[in-house]
Amino acid sequence: MTRIVLDGERCVGSGACESLAPDFFEVGDDGVVAVLRADPAEGELRDVEEAVQQCPTRALELVPEQPADAAG
Template identity: 45%
Template sequence: MLKIIADTERCVGAGQCVLSAPDVFDQDDDGVVTLLDETPGAEHADDVRQAALICPSQAITVQEA
């Protein structure tokens, strides 16, 4: 099981997370990351990990339980 933490203070609004995992991430009107699902299923695991890796501000943390 994954748990995602998005640091909205650190987010620079690049949107790479949304492109990588659109079922899990979105952006608010200011472009800041929002989570659609804080604990996505295994089917999203690879996309979520990729989003965390390519986030330019390293605002996404993925915890695996």
């Protein structure tokens, strides 16, 4: 499982992520992106990965999420 992490202090609201993956990102009235869904399914990763790569300030990151039983 992969999770989307946003660094709101780095975000400049370019909207690149929203245009590439609108089911996951939305630029708010404050000019900062909101993550609508942080847990893309395997079949949704392509658009999300592209959105993360196109972020001009690298405010977005995809991180692997450990299953609850593996967190120990």
